[in-house]
Amino acid sequence: YSPAVHQVIIAMRMATSHQPFNSVNDKYYCMEVKLLCPGTIIPSASTVSRDLNLLYVELSKGVKSYFAV
Numbered sequence: 001y002s003p004a005v006h007q008v009i010i011a012m013r014m015a016t017s018h019q020p021f022n023s024v025n026d027k028y029y030c031m032e033v034k035l036l037c038p039g040t041i042i043p044s045a046s047t048v049s050r051d052l053n054l055l056y057v058e059l060s061k062g063v064k065s066y067f068a069v
Helices: 003-017 021-025 027-036 045-067
Strands: none
Touching (some): 003 021, 021 027, 021 045
8 A cells, every 4th residue: 555656546536537626525435445444544635636736737748748849
């Protein structure tokens, strides 16, 4: 388990599934995470938003350079 990888997976799930960032606060999602990996800290909605924005900015650099002439 890696907290950083967990945060990236959450951010990508939110983006690809068109879920609101505050879905990390869902009671049953929290129960599921705690069941599968007790002690896991679930990132806040603002952390997920920040992570997703950072992923977009960093990954868009690669796309921009790929299409550069």
